[in-house]
Amino acid sequence: MHNNENIYKAAKEIFYESSDPKDFVAIDSNIVQLESLKSSIADRFKFILLTGEPGVGKSMLLRRAHYELGNDEIMLIDHPFFSLQELQKELSQRLFGKEVDLLQTAKESQKVFTIFLDEVQLYGDELLEYLRLLSDTQRFRFVLALHTDKQSEKLQQKHFSTRTYKTLHLTPPNWQELQIYIQKKLLHASLNDIARGIDAKRTKKIHHFTKGNLRQTDKFLATLFDILDFFYTNYPSKIDTQKIPVKYIEMSAIHLGLLRA
């Protein structure tokens, strides 16, 4: 399985959390939503909501859509705002290069600005109300990524119910999709031997621990390959099989608190 070089070192690097849209891995559960979002940009809308539980891949999908659309009039803001002033200031600066009254300026503008906002579940009522006012000028439209929970459902109901054009809901992948996700990442980094070693049994085990959560899976695999890197470096005789021993998968789960031991 191994060459002289330690391939586990390379493998762990690719599972460290990345915000690069080029690292997006297309699987069944997200490719449909990505295409749907891209095609909706051509339509008239005020709000599109992208929902799903934390770690399911909303932020990455938003970045990927922004990257693929490659339009100057589409802006991505991936950090949350905690005051109205912060939001107004950033939007003004990025859209007009100076601080302006957005509501007034927007009415006078001929352009339509599309803004992708991430982590919207952290926005307060005042900010959400402001987004609603901006959308009513017909010059702003928003794609909002937010977690699915009772609180955010209330939020959606209160502020966007009549203005939401579409809600795209992301669900965690099943184990087969997760296997594709892992293998694609490994193959992309030319780690073919390891990719082959992640068989159904091992993927099911990983899926069992991470529940298909992509962020958790990345973290899990980064830990797994870090452990394998350590043992391969210090006790190479312990790792001589064609497949990753289940022992190390369980050790990763114990290390991350996903398995009680």
Added chain:
Amino acid sequence: MHEYELLEKRWQKYRYKKLLVKGLFTTALIALASLLLTWKSVSKFEPTSPKAKVTNYLAPSLDFEKHLLAKKTAQSRPSKPSQPIKKAKKPNTSHLAISATKLTLPQMLQNYKKHPSIDLANMIANEYYQQKEYQKAMKWAIKANEFDKENEQSWILYAKSAYKLGQKQKAINALKIYLRKHPSKRVKKLLSQMMQKDSL
């Protein structure tokens, strides 16, 4: 020690516990299964009616009972006739074989007190016969016969025990009576052995 070495030790403990739990679970399962099997095996001895079934059509057999009960123990042991014979009626000879390997004579007697049955009575008769306690074997053959007058095994055990006690004519008569209604090859063979003074 590196944190991953400590982690490996934690995993080993986890693995040990897991195997222990699995082992205990398997043992419990096996114990439960064997308990269930034993219970089933014992429950086979339960009769449909605890009281002996009395049928009158085989009148001569009542005679042999009376004679038998009045009989004193005899000491002489004639030569042995041959092997048992093919059964004429269904009853459960297979149960005899199974339970004979499982139960001791005291256990059988104990079980019989709780759950009297033809199979168990035959088993006890057979056990006494093997132990050369022919008087007791005869007594238990009669008990078995009280459940079912047509039960071949009880007739054979009775006849063989009588023969061993030197009551050759009584044994021959019993087999002849049985043969009047049941053309059993096994009984015929036993009868011919007795008549030719073969060893049983």
